[in-house]
Amino acid sequence: MRRREFVLAAAALPVRAAGLGFSMADVTERAGIRFEHNSGAFGAKYLPETLGPGCAFLDYDGDGWLDILLVNGMDWPGHRRRRSTLQLYRNNRNGTFTDVTQQAGLAVEMYGLGVAVADYNNDGFPDVLVTAVGQNRLFQNTGKGHFIDVTEKAGLGGRSGFSTSALWSDFDRDGLLDLFVCNYVKWAPEHDVFCSVDGKRKSYCTPEAYRGATCWLFHNRGNGTFEDVTARSGVFDTSSKSLGVAMLDYDRDGWPDLLVANDTQPNKLYRNRRDGAFEEVAVRAGVAFSEDGKARAGMGIDAADIDGSGSESVAITNFDGEMMALYRPGPGGVYKDIALASGIGRASQNSLGFGCLFCDVDLDGNVDLFAANGHIDETARNVRGMTGYAQAPHLFLNNGRGGFRDVARSEGGSRGCVRGFR
Numbered sequence: 067m068r069r070r071e072f073v074l075a076a077a078a079l080p081v082r083a084a085g086l087g088f089s090m091a092d093v094t095e096r097a098g099i100r101f102e103h104n105s106g107a108f109g110a111k112y113l114p115e116t117l118g119p120g121c122a123f124l125d126y127d128g129d130g131w132l133d134i135l136l137v138n139g140m141d142w143p144g145h146r147r148r149r150s151t152l153q154l155y156r157n158n159r160n161g162t163f164t165d166v167t168q169q170a171g172l173a174v175e176m177y178g179l180g181v182a183v184a185d186y187n188n189d190g191f192p193d194v195l196v197t198a199v200g201q202n203r204l205f206q207n208t209g210k211g212h213f214i215d216v217t218e219k220a221g222l223g224g225r226s227g228f229s230t231s232a233l234w235s236d237f238d239r240d241g242l243l244d245l246f247v248c249n250y251v252k253w254a255p256e257h258d259v260f261c262s263v264d265g266k267r268k269s270y271c272t273p274e275a276y277r278g279a280t281c282w283l284f285h286n287r288g289n290g291t292f293e294d295v296t297a298r299s300g301v302f303d304t305s306s307k308s309l310g311v312a313m314l315d316y317d318r319d320g321w322p323d324l325l326v327a328n329d330t331q332p333n334k335l336y337r338n339r340r341d342g343a344f345e346e347v348a349v350r351a352g353v354a355f356s357e358d359g360k361a362r363a364g365m366g367i368d369a370a371d372i373d374g375s376g377s378e379s380v381a382i383t384n385f386d387g388e389m390m391a392l393y394r395p396g397p398g399g400v401y402k403d404i405a406l407a408s409g410i411g412r413a414s415q416n417s418l419g420f421g422c423l424f425c426d427v428d429l430d431g432n433v434d435l436f437a438a439n440g441h442i443d444e445t446a447r448n449v450r451g452m453t454g455y456a457q458a459p460h461l462f463l464n465n466g467r468g469g470f471r472d473v474a475r476s477e478g479g480s481r482g483c484v485r486g487f488r
Contacts, residue, residue, distance in 0.1 A: 086463075086473060088428055098162045099134070104150035106142045106177065111270045113253050114139070114199045116442035117230065117309075118420060120180040124192045126170070127211050131157035137178035137196055142255060151175050152196065171213045176203060184234035186243045187290055197229035197247060221291040227279060228253050233311045235322045237299075238342055242286035246301075246324060248308035251276035270443050273307045273329045280304050281311075281326060285342075300336070300344045307331050310367035314378040316351065317399050325353060327364030327382050352401040353380065353393050362388045370424035370433045372464060381410075383419025383437050390414040390422075390437065390460075410435070410462055413472040417457055418442070432464035 105115040119137035126133050134155040141147050151173045155163035167173045177199040183192050191207035204220050205213040217223050222245075231248040238244070251273050261271035280302050284292035296302050301324075310327040317323065321338040325348075328334060332354035336344035348354035356362050363385035369378040373394070380401070382391040389411040393401040405411035414437070422437040439457035461474035 086428065093161070096161070098158075098164065099136075099155060100165070101136050101138075101153055104139045104141065104148065106139050106145070108142065108145045108147075110142070110255075110258070111268050112142065112255060112258060113251070113271055113273075113276070114177060114179070114228065116270050117179055117250075118440070119178055120231075120421070122181045122183045122194070124183045124194070126154065126192060126207060126213075127156065128191065128209070129157075129159075131159050133157050134163060135172075135181060135183075135194065137181050139177050139179075140175050149175060152178060166211075170211060171215075172205065174203065174215070176200065179229065180231040180248075182232035182234055182245075184243050186234065186245070186286060188242070195232050195234075195245065195247075197232050199228050199253075200226050202227075202229050202232075202247065216290070219290065221293065222284065225282070229282075230308065231310045233313055233324070235313050235324070237283075237322055237324075237338060237344075238285070239321065240286075240288075242288050244286045245282075245284040245292060246311055247282040247284070248311050248326065249279035249281055249306075250309060250329070251307050252279050273331075276307075278303075278305045278307045278331060281306060281308050295342070299342060300339075300346065303334065303346070305331055306334060308334075309365045310382075312367045312369040312380060314369040314380065316378070316395065318377060325367065325369065325380055327367040328361070329363045329365060330361055332361045333364050333382065351399055352403075356388070356391070357403050362391070364391075365420050366422035366437065368422050368424045368435075372424070372433045372435075373468065381422050381424065381435055381437075383414075383417075383422050383439075386416055386418040386441070390417075390419055404468070408468060409470045409472075410460075413462070413470075414460060417460065419460075427461065428463060430466070432466045434464050435462040435470065436460065437462075 107115045122135045123132040136153040138150045140150050154167045154170045154172050156166045178196045180197040182195045186193050191209045193207050194205040196203045204217045204222050206216045228250040229247050230250050233246045234243040236243050253276050259271050259275045261269050263269040283296050283299050283301050285295045307329045308326050309329050312325050313322050321340050323338050324336040326334040333348050335348035335351050335353050337347045364382045366383040369380045372379045377395040380393040391403050392405040392410050394404045396402050417439040418441050419437045419439050424433045427434045437460040441455045444455045458475050460472050462470035462472050
């Protein structure tokens with residue numbers, strides 16, 4: 067199942083209609099969406115606070131209209147201020163939404179980060195996996211407008227981690243969706259590290275301060291439960307610091323492969339061996355590093371056929387000063403980063419990117435690229451000069467000839483700090 071229904075974060079795109087044939091407007095308030103993300107920040111500058119939440123469009127009640135699920139964080143233990151939960155908004159079919167979180171059974175407190183939606187039990191209703199700091203949660207859709215937490219029952223309980231993104235994929239092609247979960251680093255409040263930019267005050271640490279953590283792969287048994295096959299499938303790797311994952315068929319053999327965006331570590335490309343296991347081939351395929359051989363701060367990731375070649379290119383957002391990556395497949399299964407040549411590189415040089423999404427915004431048949439940006443520290447401008455905390459998103463229009471043009475920025479356009487995960 068190709069996951070295209072997920073949106074990582076929401077932002078007003080300050081796009082001028084002149085010369086574009088379309089415009090965008092922020093309709094959040096008019097649509098009845100009332101949501102404020104709670105990072106739990108109280109001054110200790112815990113690492114998870116630097117990561118925003120994901121959100122998903124899904125038709126949870128089967129009425130043919132897309133509803134919205136927003137992931138939320140929560141207050142840290144010992145610093146309780148307010149209750150915050152997931153939020154589910156039902157589509158009223160008239161441009162507005164109603165908060166149905168409570169009656170849908172999703173008024174759950176958790177330090178949520180990412181979300182992946184799919185019908186894992188093949189009953190015709192979309193189920194929800196929410197990644198988190200602590201225990202991830204699997205919510206099964208009953209088909210009656212309600213979800214039940216089946217985390218323990220499904221065999222996904224008892225695993226406390228720092229999970230960021232997740233992806234449903236039938237990696238063994240048995241007709242049952244399996245689950246891949248990205249984990250970031252080994253972190254807990256009691257093991258928090260002191261980092262400082264000026265040598266005096268605490269700053270948010272970068273992932274170099276912590277040990278990496280392996281991603282997880284769970285095989286769907288077909289009876290409502292999952293088996294952890296991380297080790298025997300070949301994806302076990304404690305050096306990774308993973309923030310995003312995309313599914314693609316990089317070798318065009320008809321089997322789903324997985325490309326993982328890693329932060330300050332090489333990206334990983336898991337080639338499906340068609341025997342229940344994967345082979346890691348990122349270096350060989352040219353997607354592990356930047357063109358000058360450096361591991362970047364890989365965060366958001368998506369894959370799509372941007373040029374009609376029949377093969378997926380891959381976009382990965384990175385830290386400011388690193389520019390985005392746009393890997394296009396070439397002969398022999400080797401990718402080339404065409405970010406600079408395409409126009410995406412220079413435009414994203416001073417942006418700190420998080421979630422990204424390929425989509426045909428202007429309906430011209432060419433796949434465009436959206437990227438949400440924002441710094442991890444509110445003092446960024448004082449420290450780094452050019453790069454501030456609130457940053458405009460990118461909306462790159464594909465000209466159909468290998469080039470992209472950023473049309474999101476305009477005079478008087480709003481800026482926001484937007485971060486999130488699939």
